[in-house]
Amino acid sequence: MDALQRIEQALAAALSLGLADDGPPKLARAVRHAVQTPGSRARPRLLLAVADACGDDVPAVSDAAAASLELLHCASLVHDDMPVFDDADTRRGAPTVHRLFAQHGEQLALLTGDGLIVLAFENLAWHTRGHPQRLGPLTLIIARAVGVGHGIVAGQAWECETDVDLTQYHRQKTAALFSAATAAGAAAAGVEPAPWCSLGEHLGLAYQVADDLRDVAGDAAALGKPIGQDATHARPSAVSQLGIDGAIARLEDLLTAAVDAIPDCPGRAKLAAMAQAEMERLLPAQLRAASRVARP
Amino acid sequence: MDALQRIEQALAAALSLGLADDGPPKLARAVRHAVQTPGSRARPRLLLAVADACGDDVPAVSDAAAASLELLHCASLVHDDMPVFDDADTRRGAPTVHRLFAQHGEQLALLTGDGLIVLAFENLAWHTRGHPQRLGPLTLIIARAVGVGHGIVAGQAWECETDVDLTQYHRQKTAALFSAATAAGAAAAGVEPAPWCSLGEHLGLAYQVADDLRDVAGDAAALGKPIGQDATHARPSAVSQLGIDGAIARLEDLLTAAVDAIPDCPGRAKLAAMAQAEMERLLPAQLRAASRVARP
Numbered sequence: 001m002d003a004l005q006r007i008e009q010a011l012a013a014a015l016s017l018g019l020a021d022d023g024p025p026k027l028a029r030a031v032r033h034a035v036q037t038p039g040s041r042a043r044p045r046l047l048l049a050v051a052d053a054c055g056d057d058v059p060a061v062s063d064a065a066a067a068s069l070e071l072l073h074c075a076s077l078v079h080d081d082m083p084v085f086d087d088a089d090t091r092r093g094a095p096t097v098h099r100l101f102a103q104h105g106e107q108l109a110l111l112t113g114d115g116l117i118v119l120a121f122e123n124l125a126w127h128t129r130g131h132p133q134r135l136g137p138l139t140l141i142i143a144r145a146v147g148v149g150h151g152i153v154a155g156q157a158w159e160c161e162t163d164v165d166l167t168q169y170h171r172q173k174t175a176a177l178f179s180a181a182t183a184a185g186a187a188a189a190g191v192e193p194a195p196w197c198s199l200g201e202h203l204g205l206a207y208q209v210a211d212d213l214r215d216v217a218g219d220a221a222a223l224g225k226p227i228g229q230d231a232t233h234a235r236p237s238a239v240s241q242l243g244i245d246g247a248i249a250r251l252e253d254l255l256t257a258a259v260d261a262i263p264d265c266p267g268r269a270k271l272a273a274m275a276q277a278e279m280e281r282l283l284p285a286q287l288r289a290a291s292r293v294a295r296p
Numbered sequence: 297m298d299a300l301q302r303i304e305q306a307l308a309a310a311l312s313l314g315l316a317d318d319g320p321p322k323l324a325r326a327v328r329h330a331v332q333t334p335g336s337r338a339r340p341r342l343l344l345a346v347a348d349a350c351g352d353d354v355p356a357v358s359d360a361a362a363a364s365l366e367l368l369h370c371a372s373l374v375h376d377d378m379p380v381f382d383d384a385d386t387r388r389g390a391p392t393v394h395r396l397f398a399q400h401g402e403q404l405a406l407l408t409g410d411g412l413i414v415l416a417f418e419n420l421a422w423h424t425r426g427h428p429q430r431l432g433p434l435t436l437i438i439a440r441a442v443g444v445g446h447g448i449v450a451g452q453a454w455e456c457e458t459d460v461d462l463t464q465y466h467r468q469k470t471a472a473l474f475s476a477a478t479a480a481g482a483a484a485a486g487v488e489p490a491p492w493c494s495l496g497e498h499l500g501l502a503y504q505v506a507d508d509l510r511d512v513a514g515d516a517a518a519l520g521k522p523i524g525q526d527a528t529h530a531r532p533s534a535v536s537q538l539g540i541d542g543a544i545a546r547l548e549d550l551l552t553a554a555v556d557a558i559p560d561c562p563g564r565a566k567l568a569a570m571a572q573a574e575m576e577r578l579l580p581a582q583l584r585a586a587s588r589v590a591r592p
Contacts, residue, residue: 143418
């Protein structure tokens, strides 16, 4: 089974674990929509790639960690898309959760995000029943990546402040979950996670720069979400700070740093190739030729 | 140290764990406000009372479970008070989180609720480092009490449906967290939690009936939140369904059932007295004389 199949299967298992047959039907529909609308699954794929490089001795645990990480990412998308933040109509080429219902859409979106956060931790606890020593480290890695200190929630909250450090903002809003992906991939395989954080951190920062570039030079249909959002919401962006060429140069530097940060292991070359391919996929077509990222 | 002191200390420890000195300051203020505005702490007090009755062999674990349960309760209050649900101005005698800021109040309230859910699980994982076998059961008990299947999130989502079963609605919206309090109190002390669920379930249902009674016959100043909310939001309520006398009779039956459900243990009499006192505290003064609940 390839990584994407493992992830979709693990997400389906998490939904079965959390949703009840006799639960409120609209919420169940909203939760399934938020999770099962096809996405890139970039974070859980990275987690499984690192778990693989670390031996992946208990695939049930790495699968659960991958699904939980994606559930948290989905939760953040549902809440970020709500009118109180981005007021986005589409996500992953489909209606956003709050747009899915003629009535109570915002209420259901709020509850869906809350429920997905809870389910992420329930799912992790359930699938580590046979390996209780791995639950604590995984919970801490994943919780910190989304939390109020230095996680996604903190990153998003910088949008409510007047003085914002762009690096800290991006590190928390995006890189934190990538860093958690690599650390959790190691921890899921019973390997010390600390040496793996730097790879995820650099990839996450690169991912955010690519996202900023796509927001100005991408195609809404291909992205499945509206473009021009950073300018609309006056959000800090690598492009507004560095210009397009500067942002591309920064992306190249971050990718090089990411590859350099891969700990010595048998899967090193495979991981480096994956990081390179991922960045090529993310860069808008019209910018690809100008960039060293896409060089063969 | 009494239970309330233990709870406040455990909540302060959770906040220190989650919040970072260099994190976004408005979010930190919102999170502290949501947690540290004085509340009854009914759920964590119940958890500690059961842990005590079960021997409380590792107080650091029961303290953490108590704090995590209260963090989840606070998260649900912050989100329920938002304009998308109750649009409440006050809570616990203070401004609601979204009313605390001249700008970005709703965004900060949304993020505060999200962050508190995450912190609840992080806190549990951190304080069970020395007792990893207890983390899984506690995480599952607490997650299910708030989740999309039969937890608080499901309970709240019934408000978005047209066909609502009042018992299921109350069981999920309120009783689930009380049932988790008693089950987690046992699990925190290393005792099989299942026999303890029924006590919490009945107390939680009684608590919801008392809350419905206070919503029609209570005093907003004493409650610290607006009254008449069920009628305003056309929410299902024990009073609208059974009338005031019927709701009082139901409260009495539930309290009797709760006391009967206490498993045989040395702390049985102490727990029964606590349940009785709690219900007396919750019943509006003008209804107390008419009720057997308050008889000596």
